[in-house]
Amino acid sequence: MKSIIKAGICTAVTAAVVVVMAGLVPVTALAVPISPEMGTKLAGKTVFLDPGHQGASHTESLAKQVSDGRGGTKDCQTTGMTTVNGVPEHTINWDVAQLVRASLESLGARVVLSRQDDTGWGGCIDDRANAANQSGAAVAVSIHADSAPAQFSGFHVIQPELPILDPAIDRIQSGAGRAAVTAMRDAYVQAGFKPATYAGVQEGVQTRKDVAGPALTAVPLAFVEMGNGGNADDAALLESKEGQLKHAIAITTGLVGFLLSSPTPAGAPALTGSAADRPAAAPAAPQIQAAPAAPQVQAAPQAQTAPQAQTAPTVPGAPQSPAAPQLKTAPGTQPAPTAPGTGATANLVGTILQLLMPLAGSLGLDSTVATSALLNLAYTLAGGLLSPAK
Numbered sequence: 001m002k003s004i005i006k007a008g009i010c011t012a013v014t015a016a017v018v019v020v021m022a023g024l025v026p027v028t029a030l031a032v033p034i035s036p037e038m039g040t041k042l043a044g045k046t047v048f049l050d051p052g053h054q055g056a057s058h059t060e061s062l063a064k065q066v067s068d069g070r071g072g073t074k075d076c077q078t079t080g081m082t083t084v085n086g087v088p089e090h091t092i093n094w095d096v097a098q099l100v101r102a103s104l105e106s107l108g109a110r111v112v113l114s115r116q117d118d119t120g121w122g123g124c125i126d127d128r129a130n131a132a133n134q135s136g137a138a139v140a141v142s143i144h145a146d147s148a149p150a151q152f153s154g155f156h157v158i159q160p161e162l163p164i165l166d167p168a169i170d171r172i173q174s175g176a177g178r179a180a181v182t183a184m185r186d187a188y189v190q191a192g193f194k195p196a197t198y199a200g201v202q203e204g205v206q207t208r209k210d211v212a213g214p215a216l217t218a219v220p221l222a223f224v225e226m227g228n229g230g231n232a233d234d235a236a237l238l239e240s241k242e243g244q245l246k247h248a249i250a251i252t253t254g255l256v257g258f259l260l261s262s263p264t265p266a267g268a269p270a271l272t273g274s275a276a277d278r279p280a281a282a283p284a285a286p287q288i289q290a291a292p293a294a295p296q297v298q299a300a301p302q303a304q305t306a307p308q309a310q311t312a313p314t315v316p317g318a319p320q321s322p323a324a325p326q327l328k329t330a331p332g333t334q335p336a337p338t339a340p341g342t343g344a345t346a347n348l349v350g351t352i353l354q355l356l357m358p359l360a361g362s363l364g365l366d367s368t369v370a371t372s373a374l375l376n377l378a379y380t381l382a383g384g385l386l387s388p389a390k
C-alpha cells in the first residue's frame with residue numbers, strides 16, 4: 001500500500017510539473033481523480049481576483065481622475081512596471097491570477113476576475129473596487145509586482161492606512177482586511193519568500209494611504225506586491241512558470257488560510273515578535289529539509305477517500321509529449337511511474353510537494369507528512385491547473 005500511494009504522489013505531482021515545464025498546455029478531458037471532499041473545501045465561497053493593470057490594446061485615458069477613497073482624486077490606472085528582462089507586469093499578474101483561479105476553483109470556490117483578458121482594457125481602479133464590492137466575494141486580492149532599485153528584493157503586502165473615509169470600508173479593512181493581509185504575508189513566508197526590506201515595509205507589510213484600491217473596496221483585501229521586477233532574482237521568479245506557480249500557491253494558501261481561518265501550522269515560520277527575533281532571510285519551510293522526493297507516507301486510513309489507488313486515472317486524448325506519458329499510467333496498476341529522470345525535474349517534484357504542505361495545513365490536513373489527503377490535494381490542484389481554460 002505504501003508504495004502504491006507513493007507512486008500516486010509521483011504521478012500527481014508530476015502532473016503539476018508538466019504544467020510548469022510545458023507552460024499550461026491545454027489538456028482536454030483530463031480525468032484525474034479529484035476527491036469530492038477536496039473539491040468542496042471552498043464551496044459557497046467567492047473570491048475576487050484583481051490582476052493589476054491591463055493589456056496594451058486600449059484607447060482609454062490612464063490620467064482620467066477618479067476617487068482615491070480619501071476625499072481626493074488620482075489617476076484611473078497606471079501601466080505597471082516592466083521587469084529587467086522586459087516582461088510587462090500586467091502579463092505576470094495575469095498569468096499568476098490564472099493559476100490562482102484554477103487552484104481555487106478546483107477547491108470549489110467561485111472566482112470573479114476584475115478583467116477578462118490580458119490584451120485590452122481592464123477598468124479604472126474605482127471600477128475594479130466596485131466590481132469587487134458587487135461580486136459577493138468573501139475576500140479579494142490585488143496581484144501586482146513592484147518596481148524598485150535593483151538591490152532591493154522580496155515580497156510585501158500593502159494595507160491601507162486607517163482610518164478610511166467610508167465608515168463601512170474602514171470597518172472591513174481594519175478588521176477582516178487586516179486578517180487577510182496577515183494570512184497572505186504568513187503564506188508567503190511559509191512558501192519561503194523573503195519579505196522586502198525597502199520602502200518602509202515592516203515584516204512583509206507596507207501601510208499606505210496613496211493606493212486607492214483598498215480605500216474603495218468593501219471586501220477584505222490583500223494587495224500583494226509579489227517581488228521587485230527591477231531585481232534580477234525576483235524577476236526570474238516572476239517570469240518563470242515555476243516561479244509563477246510558487247507565487248500562485250502562496251497566494252492560494254493565503255486566501256484559503258483566511259477563508260478557513262486555520263491557525264498557522266505548527267513548526268511553520270511565523271513573522272511575530274521583533275525583527276531581531278526572526279531570521280533575516282525567511283527560510284524555506286522546515287519540511288523542505290526533509291528529502292523532498294521521498295516524502296514519508298503514512299498508512300492511509302482514509303483510503304476510501306484517497307484518489308482511487310487501484311483505479312486508473314485515464315487521460316483520454318492526452319498529448320503524446322515526452323513529458324506526459326506518466327499521466328496515462330495508473331498508480332499501482334503499472335510499474336511505479338517515476339518522474340522523468342533529470343535532477344531538475346526531481347527538484348521540481350520536491351518543490352511542488354513542499355509548496356502544498358502549508359496549503360494542506362490551511363485546509364486542515366496533516367501538513368507534516370505526505371498523507372493520502374495531501375495526495376488528494378495534489379490531484380485536485382493538478383486537475384484544476386490542467387483543465388482547459390474557461
Ligand SMILES: [Zn+2]
Pocket residue numbers: 052053080081089144145146
Ligand atoms: Zn502594479
